[in-house]
Amino acid sequence: MSTEEKKPTNPIEPLLRMERMPHIWCPGCGIGTTVNCFARALEDTKTDLDKTALVSGIGCTGRVAGYLKLDSFHTTHGRPIPFATGLKLANPKLNVVVYSGDGDLFAIGGNHFIHAARRNIDILVICVNNYTYGMTGGQLTPTTPYSAIASTAPYGNFEKTFNLPYLAESCGAAFVARWTSYHVRQTAKCMAEALGKKGFRFIEIISPCPTLYQRRNKLGDGLAFMKYLKENSVRKDDAQTKDVGLDFQGEITVGKFVDREMPTFLDDMNRRLSETMGDKYEKYEGIKTKI
Amino acid sequence: MTNKMITADPKGVLTGSHYLDGDHACCEGALAAGCRFVAGYPITPSTEVVERFSARCPQVGGMFIQMEDEIASSIAIYGGVWAGAKAMTVTSGPGFSLMMEHIGLGVMLETPCVFVNVQRGGPSTGLPTLPGQADMMQARWGSHGDYEIIALSPNSPQEAFDLTIEAFNLSEQYRVPVMMMLDECVGHMTEKVIIPKAEEIKIYPRRFTKAKPGEYLPYKPGPDMVPDLVKVGDGHRFHITGLTHDERGYPVMNHICQDQLVRRLMDKINKNADKITHLEEDGTEGAECVVVSYGITSRIAARAIDMARAEGLKVGHIQCKVVWPFPAKRILELVPKVKSFVMPEMNMGQVVLELERIVKGQAQVSLVPHAGGMVHEPEVILQAIKQSLK
Incomplete structure (x- = not known):
């Protein structure tokens, strides 16, 4: 028997920039769990990692791009979707994934989400929704549930809350799902499925923020929130997205809500230009001009 | 290491003699330079640039997307660049203001691209259909933080074509x-534009790394302080961030890394300023007064100088085709030889501040301001020349 001590390793280490560990996320935070799911989804689908680009905005989830060993971009607050749009349209052969938080994607970046979904840009958008701006200290976001305390809503939130799957579907997304960071297997499976599809795909992952959201709302630690996610999540794949809005500590509808095939922006562009320009048009498959 | 120039891809070069406005000529310049990716948002008086590109791009294998706003446009082009294309965005006053954050990101990520600003009168909505030159300091300083930028200013549709190619090369x-x-x-004036043959157009090719995957450091500078580029999908698995970063592109939050990075970003422009400078001079040798101008104002200045010379005054002219970096070296050569500099600008005094800073009171510097909406009357510039020589 070998006396050499085996160091425990994480099976997804080859996908991580280990030289950047430890990461910045707090104990009990769910973002790292979702990254684990994503790495497994990439492995399970045998996605060509050299042809996969990851784009993040700013915030705690915005740091994901910095930890995955892919061509990865940490951009500006709210703008990962237009950056990703540029990548995908210039080189449609790339798999382009946007990975960011609820504040980044739906407050400052909300307009870009709407239009990328409307155009059916062929990208996967993963939103870790922890109901708060973690990086800046726990302020109100468009997804903070009614009555929840935030540092900028010290008397409790009185704004209406965004129902993200409903928004995504109504803007034209091809694939819409929601899971939580408790549901690691389901999340990884859902990500794998979405990686294999075309069009604008959106996955919301409800995730704990023990340091800033839970502490202020007296909801216990990371584990307590995991228990809440476990006990209150109800899978309804056929749910109408209009019915899946979230309340403070209420039931969470999870599952795959939308899965539809629709022509992407590039499909539409190629079809239209072929129709109007005829033989003069050469199908666009990316920019080939030598630079 | 600087790259060898190559010739333009003939597919994008509309060789011949044309009758074009400055906006259209700018678009053709971009196509000739190899630009195949444009993201834009309509705004007067720049819209014609993207209108033409939207018509031309399916003929040349390019991509045009009208984004939801200028913020999106100004970052979509970076996606295009990192995917391996040459890219540009186009706007005017209010749209330029919206793009400021991404100019800083472009500087930080060292992303080669072109921002076109067809200036109108401001502030705010100002004069959408009338000219101004009041965004010159915004072009230089508009994004937060310390950085240096390159800015060019054409005075005709021909220069709009020529300088757009130069902008891409720089x-x-x-x-x-x-x-x-x-x-x-300049955007809306229509004049003759000669587009040369592709083989006569010199293009600075993108300097892609020769490093193998695993060896590439995105921000390791070459001897010229400029790092080599890659594109997504080449297997380098690189990371880049708008945060202060080291040569690996990884964030480093301390003053030492900040100092190294910011100095290099500024030095690569400042220390090459003489190479970047592009001036058109007329009669500066032996001149007692030199008029310094840029853009459309240089054409009004030329008229005023003719009038002054007809009266026997020794007046020279420097037209800055590159405004930033400002041609400090050439101005300093002239300082001991002249009595005065006169600077007409279609603003209340922006680039003249740089001229005053360089001249340091060793010669008279006279601003001829104009709030915009109309070019100067040449007589006003003539008056300033005469006054400065009294």
């Missing part, structure tokens, strides 16, 4: 967003 050579500062007057 952006590739120094890996910085380059500002093409037209104004409504």
Whole structure:
């Protein structure tokens, strides 16, 4: 028997920039769990990692791009979707994934989400929704549930809350799902499925923020929130997205809500230009001009 | 190491003699330079640039997307660049203001690209259909933090074509967003534009790394302080961030890394300023007064100088085709030889501040301001020349 001590390793280490560990996320935070799911989804689908680009905005989830060993971009607050749009349209052969938080994607970046979904840009958008701006200290976001305390809503939130799957579907997304960071297997499976599809795909992952959201709302630690996610999540794949809005500590509808095939922006562009320009048009498959 | 120039891809070069406005000529310049990716948002008086590109791009294998706003446009082009294309965005006053954060990101990520600003009167909505030159300091300083930028300003549709190619070449050579500062007057004036043959157009090719995957450091500078580029999908698995970063592109939050990075970003422009400078001089040798101008104002200045010379005055002219970096070296050569500098600008005094800073009171510096909406009357500039020589 070998006396050499085996160091425990994480099976997804080859996908991580280990030289950047430890990461910045707090104990009990769910973002790292979702990254684990994503790495497994990439492995399970045998996605060509050299042809996969990851784009993040700013915030705690915005740091994901910095930890995955892919061509990865940490951009500006709210703008990962237009950056990703540029990548995908210039080189449609790339798999382009946007990975960011609820504040980044739906407050400052909300307009870009709407239009990328409307155009059916062929990208996967993963939103870790922890109901708060973690990086800046726990302020109100468009997804903070009614009555929840935030540092900028010290008397409790009185704004209406965004129902993200409903928004995504109504803007034209091809694939819409929601899971939580408790549901690691389901999340990884859902990500794998979405990686294999075309069009604008959106996955919301409800995730704990023990340091800033839970502490202020007296909801216990990371584990307590995991228990809440476990006990209150109800899978309804056929749910109408209009019915899946979230309340403070209420039931969470999870599952795959939308899965539809629709022509992407590039499909539409190629079809239209072929129709109007005829033989003069050469199908666009990316920019080939030598630079 | 600087790259060898190559010739333009003939597919994008509309060789021949044309009758074009400055906006259209700017678009053709971009196509000739190899630009195949444009993201834009409509705004007067720059819209014609993207209108033409939207018509031309399916003929040349390009991509045009009208984004939801200028913020999106100004970052979509970075996606295009990192995917391996040459890219530009186009706007005017209010749209330029919206793009400021991404000019800083472009500087930080060292992303070669071109921002076209067809200037109109401001502030705010100002004069959408009338000219101004009041965004010159915004072009230089508009994004937060310390950085240096390159900005060019054409005075005719022909220059709009020629300088757009130059803007792309400079952006590739120094890996910085380059500002093409037209104004409504140049954008909308129609003149003869000669587009040469593709083999006569010199292009600075993108300097892609020769490093193998695993060896590439995105921000390891070459001897010219400029790092080599890659594109997504080549297997380098690189990371880049708008945070202060080291040569690996990884965030480093301390003053030492900040100092190294910010100094290099500024030095790569400042220390190459003489190479970047592009001036057109007329009668500066033996002149007692030198008029310094840029953009459309240089044409009014030329008229005023003719009038002054007819009266026997010794007046020279420097037209700055590259405004930033400002041609400090050439101005300093002239300082001991002249009595005065006169600077007409279609603003209340912006670039003249740089001229005053360089001249340091060793010669008279006279601003001829104009709030915009109309070019100067040549007589006003003539008056300033005469006054400065009294």
